[in-house]
Amino acid sequence: MPDPDIEAAEQIAEGRPAVAITPDSAWIAPLLLAAADERIDVPPLDASLVNRAIGMWCGRRPRRAIVPEDLAGLDLHDVAAALRPGAAPAGCVARIRRASHARVGLPDGEAVTPLDRLTGYGEAHVWATRAAADIARVRRGEIKAEALEGAILYGPPGTGKSTLARSLAQAAGVVFVETSVGQWFANSPGFLDSVIKQISAFCDRLEIAARQQGCAVGFVDELDALPNRSRLDDRAASWWLPAITFCLLRFEQLRKAGVVLVAATNDLSRVDTALLRPGRFDRSFLIGPPDEAGRLGILRVHLGADLVGVDLTPALRISRGMTGAVLAGSVRAARRQAQMAGRAMTRDDLLAEIAPADSRPAAQLRAVALHESGHALVAIRLGLPVVQVSIEAGDGHGGSTIVAIRDPSPDRNAIERQVVGLLAGRAADGILGEGIDAGAASDLRDATRRLAEVHGAFGLGETLSVVVGQQDAARLLRENPAMAARVEADLSRLQLAAQDLVRANRVAVLALVEALLTRRVMTGEEVAEIAAAHKPRIRVRADHRIRPKAHVSSAPDSDRPH
Structure with a gap:
């Protein structure tokens, strides 16, 4: 290959003008840079420049001027393609806006949701908002590009990880370039050199866009498809290591060029740790189902x-x-x-x-509603915070009652109240329904576990001995007949307490059943309203079968469905 310095020197020596146009001065021959009489830095593409260009092209400026959001995702070539001979300013503006929509729009053609209208992203949204502001500061020259942070968004499919990346680019008004590990193979023969060329093409486009606009946003989907080097065998390593190393080098260069890199994965544990260090993907955020x-x-x-x-x-x-x-x-x-x-x-x-119509028989739905109503009404009477009750079927259950138990150190009385709430569904089945069936097995399992913890792990029973850890308390019942007998006695006593409460609140339970059959899902506040509207028909002390308050504390519980 000819030496670029020699070529530049020959051009100058022969008296011929030499003009170099490049997005990066590092790409120009060093001698030409040193000998240059003029150096012109073209500012990043912005709305004022585009409006001036439209005015010069059409002879007059548009009435509805281009705003920064209209240029999201566009580079100089996109804008140039929107300017047609003899076109009116309004037509040029419309084409520029359509081009922006096509560049950062969703795959099905829908518009990108503005960043300030996105909901359900938690800390990731805070980061994206700050990143958009930082991009603006970089473009104004207030901070260096190295201050920008990349992020990995992880969580189950369909939670909007790519949507957040697109909205970030739109809010910042910069080019958005998207790729995935799968595309590197789909758009090439799949050989190592062709895959690396795909990675290079993605990075090159981002670098050029960042030079033109001051910044850009790049999005890499399916990042976990790039294997973790620590898990590669020798055969796989010989193929993947050059590609992974190339990614690491180019991604780090993108940061220096002013690119905010965002990646998405369903499994963060499969991502190579080198990608998670500062300078590549600095932050990671769980994107789960929205609240x-x-x-x-x-x-x-x-x-x-x-x-x-x-x-x-x-x-x-x-x-x-x-x-x-x-x-x-x-x-x-x-x-x-x-x-x-x-x-x-x-x-x-x-x-x-x-939620399509439930295909279960009416009798089965009523039985589910009765069981969950027993849980929810008794929990309310015992002062337990009900979050939601539902007759929607899920994995392994026909309905659910969610009670928030966040006491970090419950005493025995508090734990027994929780157990009464667990047993109340079974009590409702036996007293107001067709009888007890196997549907209460999971409730009995949880109740048994809690009482086993009382006697074997928390020191809240008849002895102070902590025999096992909290996780192993239920297993201990198979090995300790005396402890199993104490737990069985407690279960029987607390089952009677649950039955007393169901009988006392028969009208309220049945009212909740009808409401659940109509609404399918109800909040804790709505359950409390029904409980308040139907007072117990007989006076029953909620804790008359529950032991007096103890003075020893234990470990916390958490939100859980019954």
Whole structure:
């Protein structure tokens, strides 16, 4: 290859003008840089420059000027392609906006959700908001590009990891370049050199965009498909090590160029630790299924002008655990069904997509509602904080009652109240239903475990001896007949306490059953309202079968379903 310095020297010696145009001065021959009479730094593409260019091209500026958000994802070539001979300013603006939408839009063509409207991302949203502000500061020259932080977003599929990355790029008004490990193979023959060329092409485009605009956002999906070097055998290492090493070097260079790298993975433990160090992906954030407020925000964004002012509480209840992608799909399906029927979408359309009609027989649904109502009403009477009660089926259960137990040091009285709540579903089955069945087995298992901890792990029983750790207390019952007998006696006593409370609250339990059959999911506040509206028919002390308060503390419990 010819020496670039020699070529530059010959050009100058022959008196010919030499002009070099490059996104990075490091790419120019050193002699040419040293001999240059003029050096012109072209500022990053911004809205004011584009409006001036449209005005010069069309002879007048657009009435509705380009704003920074209109340039999200675009580089100089994208803007140039939007300027057509003889075009009006409005036409150029419209093409630029469409180009931006295409560059950072969602795969199905929907618009990117603005960063300030995203909900359910927790600390990741805080980071993204700060990153957008930092990008603006870098572009203004207030801070260096090295101050930017990359991040890995991890969690189950469909939780909106790529959406957050796109929204970050849109909010910052910079180019968004997306890739995945799978694409490196799909877009090449799959040989080592071709895969490395795909990685290089991704990084090159980001570097050029960052030089032109001052910053850029890159997104790498399926990062866990890039194997962890510590888990490679010799055969796999001989192929993967060059590719992984190349990624590490180029990703670090991207930071210096002003690129914010965001990656997504379903399994953070499979990511090579070298990628997690500062200078590559500095931060990691769990993106899980959104909470109720997050689900409301997601539904409102995707509903748009539909169901404005309509109470979405029923949809929020039955969508617990759903991801943003599933909720968005439910909205699209509900809208499609309404359009096919030639009418506006209703809340029932949405509910039918989020939770289709339950196919279980009516008698089975009523039995589930009775069991969960027993749990929830007795928990309320015992002062236990009920979060939610549901007759929606899940993995291994036909319904659920969630009680938040956060006491870091419960005494024996508090633990026995929890056990009464666990046994109340079984009590309702026997007193108000068709009889006790195997559906209460998990409740009995949890109740037995809690009482085994009282006697074997917490020192709250008849002895002070702590025989085993909390996790092994239930196993101890198989080895210690005397302790098993004490636990059985406690279970029998507390089962009678649960039965007393169910009998005393018969009307309230049955009222909750009817409400559950209609609403399917209810909050703790709604359960408390029904309990308050139906006082116990007979006076029963909730703790008359529960032992007096002890003076020894134990370990915490946590939120859990019954």
